[in-house]
Amino acid sequence: DAKTTQPPSMDCAEGRAANLPCNHSTISGNEYVYWYRQIHSQGPQYIIHGLKNNETNEMASLIITEDRKSSTLILPHATLRDTAVYYCIVSSGGGADGLTFGKGTHLIIQP
Amino acid sequence: GAVVSQHPSWVICKSGTSVKIECRSLDFQATTMFWYRQFPKQSLMLMATSNEGSKATYEQGVEKDKFLINHASLTLSTLTVTSAHPEDSSFYICSARYGQGWGNEQFFGPGTRLTVL
Numbered sequence: 176d177a178k179t180t181q182p183p184s185m186d187c188a189e190g191r192a193a194n195l196p197c198n199h200s201t202i203s204g205n206e207y208v209y210w211y212r213q214i215h216s217q218g219p220q221y222i223i224h225g226l227k228n229n230e231t232n233e234m235a236s237l238i239i240t241e242d243r244k245s246s247t248l249i250l251p252h253a254t255l256r257d258t259a260v261y262y263c264i265v266s267s268g269g270g271a272d273g274l275t276f277g278k279g280t281h282l283i284i285q286p
Numbered sequence: 287g288a289v290v291s292q293h294p295s296w297v298i299c300k301s302g303t304s305v306k307i308e309c310r311s312l313d314f315q316a317t318t319m320f321w322y323r324q325f326p327k328q329s330l331m332l333m334a335t336s337n338e339g340s341k342a343t344y345e346q347g348v349e350k351d352k353f354l355i356n357h358a359s360l361t362l363s364t365l366t367v368t369s370a371h372p373e374d375s376s377f378y379i380c381s382a383r384y385g386q387g388w389g390n391e392q393f394f395g396p397g398t399r400l401t402v403l
Contacts (some may be wrong), residue, residue: 218395275328277329
């Protein structure tokens with residue numbers, strides 16, 4: 176699976192949009208981009224995933240660049256409860272393989 | 287999203303004893319489940335992949351005789367830590383694959399914190 180690079184930490188003001196970048200320059204054609212988050216001492220929570228097109232659900236939006244070498248997770252109106260470690264994961268297993276977690280981005284929402 | 291549960295949420299045991307952790311997909315059937323562990327201030331590490339009705343596939347460095355995995359039904363996988371030692375103390379987390387199509391997501395359980403004295 177392709178490796179991802181994320182900033183170790185980010186701050187965002189409550190109520191503002193949080194934009195979390197992820198670089199996956201070695202991604203191959205059949206690899207999906209998955210985003211999960213982990214709040215302290217809990218299991219990871221699925222957020223969103225995509226292959227080529229931008230995706231949106233009730234939690235977030237995923238913007239994938241045309242060359243697929245990077246993506247951005249957008250939390251439109253961040254709340255204090257969005258403080259967590261966010262993981263960007265690229266996987267070629269189509270969901271059948273375990274996920275390789277990097278160090279992620281520690282997002283801190285400031286009141 | 288789909289719901290995955292784990293039991294127990296935490297367990298304390300003496301060195302040398304065995305501990306069983308259950309992982310259940312509550313509202314969907316999962317042909318594939320995964321087991322991860324997470325040491326303090328570290329990221330999740332995949333331990334094994336469990337397919338219903340077949341033997342688990344273990345990641346390199348994970349002892350299959352120490353971490354016994356059984357996936358007896360489409361909604362239940364168990365991880366048994368045999369002869370646990372203090373170095374096995376960790377946060378154990380399972381996940382279940384949702385559906386069987388290409389590009390499906392995994393849903394994670396809340397985790398089980400194991401402390402071996």
